[in-house]
Amino acid sequence: MSIDTHSELDAHGAHDGGHHEPPEVVDGRQRMGVWLFIGGDMIGLGALLFTYLYLRGVNSGGHWMSMWGYTGHPYSYYYNILDVKGGSIPNPKLIHVGTLSAGLNWLVTVLTVVSAGIIWAAERGLRATKNAKSYSTLAAASTVVTVVAIVFTVIQLRHIPQIFSAHNDSLTMAYTAYDSAMMAIVGSTLIHLIVLAFLGLGLTIRSARGAINGTKWYQARLVRFFWVWVAVASVIISAVTTTINTIH
Amino acid sequence: MTTTLEQAKTAAIPQGGGLHRRLNMATAMIGGIVFASLFWYLAHHFLDATSRTYSDEVAGSLTIGWIVGFWLGIGAFVAPLRWLIGRDNTRADDLYLAGQGQGTSRYWKFTTDHKVVGVQYIIMTMVLLGAGGILAMAIRTELIVPGNHFVNQQVYNGFIAVHGMLMILALIVAVAGPWGNFVVPIMCGARDMAFPRLNALSLWTLVGAAGLLLTTLAVGSLTMGWVVLEPIADQAGVGMDFFAMAIIVFTVSTTVAGVNTICTILTMRTKGMTLARLPIFVWGAIIAAALGLYAFPYFSLVEAQTLMDRTFSTSFFVANAGGTGWLQANLFWLMGHPEVYVILLPAVAALFEIAAVMSRKPVFSYRSAVAGMTGLAGLSILVWAHHMFTTGWAPTLGGPFMLTTELISIPTGLFFLVLIGTLWRGNIWMKLPTIWMFGFIANFIIAGVTGIYLSDIPLDDQLHGTMFVTAHFHYVFVGSVLFGAVSALAFWYPKVTGRFLNEFMGRISFWLTFIGVQVTFLAMFASGLRGMPRRYSSYAFIFEHTNLMTTIGAYIIMAGMLVLLGAVITSWNKGEPAGPNPWHANSLEWMVPTPVPLENFEVLPVITEDPYNYGEELVRS
Ligand SMILES: [Cu+2]
Numbered sequence: 001m002s003i004d005t006h007s008e009l010d011a012h013g014a015h016d017g018g019h020h021e022p023p024e025v026v027d028g029r030q031r032m033g034v035w036l037f038i039g040g041d042m043i044g045l046g047a048l049l050f051t052y053l054y055l056r057g058v059n060s061g062g063h064w065m066s067m068w069g070y071t072g073h074p075y076s077y078y079y080n081i082l083d084v085k086g087g088s089i090p091n092p093k094l095i096h097v098g099t100l101s102a103g104l105n106w107l108v109t110v111l112t113v114v115s116a117g118i119i120w121a122a123e124r125g126l127r128a129t130k131n132a133k134s135y136s137t138l139a140a141a142s143t144v145v146t147v148v149a150i151v152f153t154v155i156q157l158r159h160i161p162q163i164f165s166a167h168n169d170s171l172t173m174a175y176t177a178y179d180s181a182m183m184a185i186v187g188s189t190l191i192h193l194i195v196l197a198f199l200g201l202g203l204t205i206r207s208a209r210g211a212i213n214g215t216k217w218y219q220a221r222l223v224r225f226f227w228v229w230v231a232v233a234s235v236i237i238s239a240v241t242t243t244i245n246t247i248h
Numbered sequence: 249m250t251t252t253l254e255q256a257k258t259a260a261i262p263q264g265g266g267l268h269r270r271l272n273m274a275t276a277m278i279g280g281i282v283f284a285s286l287f288w289y290l291a292h293h294f295l296d297a298t299s300r301t302y303s304d305e306v307a308g309s310l311t312i313g314w315i316v317g318f319w320l321g322i323g324a325f326v327a328p329l330r331w332l333i334g335r336d337n338t339r340a341d342d343l344y345l346a347g348q349g350q351g352t353s354r355y356w357k358f359t360t361d362h363k364v365v366g367v368q369y370i371i372m373t374m375v376l377l378g379a380g381g382i383l384a385m386a387i388r389t390e391l392i393v394p395g396n397h398f399v400n401q402q403v404y405n406g407f408i409a410v411h412g413m414l415m416i417l418a419l420i421v422a423v424a425g426p427w428g429n430f431v432v433p434i435m436c437g438a439r440d441m442a443f444p445r446l447n448a449l450s451l452w453t454l455v456g457a458a459g460l461l462l463t464t465l466a467v468g469s470l471t472m473g474w475v476v477l478e479p480i481a482d483q484a485g486v487g488m489d490f491f492a493m494a495i496i497v498f499t500v501s502t503t504v505a506g507v508n509t510i511c512t513i514l515t516m517r518t519k520g521m522t523l524a525r526l527p528i529f530v531w532g533a534i535i536a537a538a539l540g541l542y543a544f545p546y547f548s549l550v551e552a553q554t555l556m557d558r559t560f561s562t563s564f565f566v567a568n569a570g571g572t573g574w575l576q577a578n579l580f581w582l583m584g585h586p587e588v589y590v591i592l593l594p595a596v597a598a599l600f601e602i603a604a605v606m607s608r609k610p611v612f613s614y615r616s617a618v619a620g621m622t623g624l625a626g627l628s629i630l631v632w633a634h635h636m637f638t639t640g641w642a643p644t645l646g647g648p649f650m651l652t653t654e655l656i657s658i659p660t661g662l663f664f665l666v667l668i669g670t671l672w673r674g675n676i677w678m679k680l681p682t683i684w685m686f687g688f689i690a691n692f693i694i695a696g697v698t699g700i701y702l703s704d705i706p707l708d709d710q711l712h713g714t715m716f717v718t719a720h721f722h723y724v725f726v727g728s729v730l731f732g733a734v735s736a737l738a739f740w741y742p743k744v745t746g747r748f749l750n751e752f753m754g755r756i757s758f759w760l761t762f763i764g765v766q767v768t769f770l771a772m773f774a775s776g777l778r779g780m781p782r783r784y785s786s787y788a789f790i791f792e793h794t795n796l797m798t799t800i801g802a803y804i805i806m807a808g809m810l811v812l813l814g815a816v817i818t819s820w821n822k823g824e825p826a827g828p829n830p831w832h833a834n835s836l837e838w839m840v841p842t843p844v845p846l847e848n849f850e851v852l853p854v855i856t857e858d859p860y861n862y863g864e865e866l867v868r869s
Pocket of ligand 1: 585
């Protein structure tokens with residue numbers, strides 16, 4: 001390989017945390033990294049929705065949204081009746097679980113979209129006005145909105161109904177296929193929101209300390225890319241799960 | 249001559265580093281064990297002990313504790329927390345993390361220098377191959393005669409599953425890990441990977457995952473092979489929880505490594521290093537990384553859902569509660585077939601590189617090589633259901649999947665064309681890398697042709713689930729990928745150590761391994777053709793002779809691998825000195841001194857042509 005060693009001297013390296021490399025070079029690299037992570041996340045979302053739609057499509061044993069058993073109490077309640085006290089419980093009923101609250105679903109989505117909107121507007125403001133103080137405030141607001149979304153996501157998770165079923169010698173607490181798929185989807189949303197809350201907190205602190213400011217705003221944009229993607233994913237999730245759910 | 253191991257001793261240890269000054273593999277292990285114990289204790293005491301899934305909940309908590317503690321102990325959380333509070337690394341911190349002045353101790357730490365990570369991957373690959381190899385020997389010893397009771401049958405089942413997964417992990421990293429890290433950045437003309445800290449993270453996350461996978465052996469009870477088929481996986485003991493978590497953690501490692509590799513190659517190339525001038529190995533590395541990025545999310549999802557079924561009583565894969573095993577099979581093989589090429593492509597691309605250098609010719613039809621690798625990656629995401637031909641899932645799709653699978657032979661055919669075309673009328677230098685490459689060529693033909701048989705549905709109806717399948721993919725993984733990996737090791741070993749891999753021992757190892765592979769797996773084909781099912785701990789007497797042959801062959805392979813291990817160890821400090829460019833190659837990794845200095849280049853080079861123009865330098869010294 002022919003190499004021209006008389007090129008301009010470049011005495012700085014990759015281990016200097018980007019202090020000497022031009023920030024836009026470092027930024028370009030990190031932007032690609034963020035987009036690739038988002039790409040992997042898109043495959044993950046696709047696989048989750050595939051799971052949801054596939055289980056709905058096959059509806060094994062008619063158990064997409066219904067199952068024989070009992071509901072309303074924790075596992076130990078029925079277990080005690082059956083195994084410990086030697087009692088018996090009435091014949092199992094076919095329980096139709098119904099969909100999870102669409103309102104709660106969309107509420108989380110709206111909160112995520114709003115938080116993404118705030119973080120985007122904050123970044124535009126920072127780049128236009130160079131005011132890191134107001135950026136910090138808006139990032140904090142966005143983080144708070146995300147935390148509220150986390151709370152509602154946890155509420156949604158806790159609303160997924162368990163069904164106790166006792167057949168022959170095995171006692172099981174189970175979820176219908178719909179509830180299983182929703183637990184994975186809502187769980188994934190929860191993990192993403194926790195990451196956003198961490199990133200939002202970081203942006204808040206960093207901009208307050210001057211690590212992000214009117215000239216060093218690249219990281220704000222990197223985080224915004226991911227934030228907007230999570231918001232878009234949330235819209236897709238809510239749209240799919242609230243329009244395609246019951247089987248007639 | 250100093251080796252890389254001694255290289256960083258000369259510089260003074262930088263002042264920075266903070267918490268990392270105290271953290272290393274020992275603290276990681278301690279952290280992992282302490283947190284695993286803590287999580288186990290908490291789960292044990294606070295979860296509902298009457299629940300059917302109690303033991304799995306406890307096991308799952310323990311595995312989470314292990315990885316959290318391991319990450320804490322190695323220092324994986326230091327950078328995110330420093331970012332959070334706005335205290336970014338200083339230059340001194342970064343130099344400390346890069347391992348400056350820390351001698352061999354940097355190999356046991358969260359070190360960011362890509363060359364250190366490359367060497368760590370060499371060690372990791374050898375550990376995984378060694379553990380998987382010991383299990384293989386145990387399996388073959390059990391099968392030496394029918395009705396043998398070398399190990400108990402449940403233990404045997406666990407050996408089958410863990411042997412499979414260990415070897416898959418080992419081969420995923422066998423070429424891409426050491427050489428994707430050690431040489432790819434230098435080949436591109438970069439001072440390090442795009443994200444050095446993520447590079448260290450991916451290595452140490454792999455170590456954490458390997459810890460979990462090895463622990464499954466201790467807790468046992470894996471009964472369904474490395475595919476961990478449902479619904480058997482739902483009924484397995486707590487070993488399955490460790491196994492699933494190991495895979496989830498592993499996919500974190502591969503995703504991070506994949507993003508890093510792609511960004512490095514696309515954004516860190518030096519001036520003049522256009523895509524058309526890239527050494528062909530770099531193409532293999534980036535295509536494999538992109539394919540891994542596509543494939544591994546399915547892997548983590550399917551194992552997460554397996555864990556959820558087992559711990560939260562969801563019903564993804566449990567048919568009597570609304571799930572279906574076909575979902576598991578689909579998600580698994582959506583990952584599983586592309587993963588084969590995540591394993592194969594770096595090895596093939598390394599061989600293209602080696603063929604060019606060792607025959608003093610440009611890569612024959614460079615564009616075909618790139619097109620073949622890209623085409624293989626693209627096709628590989630459309631063939632997954634050939635693993636499900638006999639499961640009853642979507643029989644009408646059998647034809648299309650058979651077609652896409654058979655189309656695979658076109659890009660793989662291109663690989664042969666490129667390799668043979670490169671060697672054709674070349675001035676071939678018969679050294680270790682070349683010898684192992686010829687082994688690859690011979691074995692890969694058998695691997696590929698038997699694959700075409702298996703893609704044929706009427707024949708697959710007969711052969712699926714038999715030892716024929718096992719022999720086929722062992723020709724792929726052992727006969728082809730392992731041979732490519734050893735060739736790559738012999739080729740770049742002098743760059744790492746400054747010394748040649750011992751030629752004599754390497755040749756002994758080659759002949760043992762090459763003969764061993766033929767004896768082992770040709771006999772295994774025969775067992776399979778006669779109908780011997782795979783994964784069984786015993787068999788009928790009609791399979792007696794072919795199994796004895798297979799076991800003897802396996803011992804020969806093991807002998808070959810031990811000789812290779814001996815060569816790697818003894819040559820490290822005592823091998824014949826090689827100088828900076830022993831193969832008289834033109835790509836950048838051979839232009840820098842050996843040992844390669846921290847940050848690789850004094851002055852970043854400017855590239856004016858591709859690395860395969862040997863011009864008048866055909867005469868070797
Ligand atoms: Cu396949």
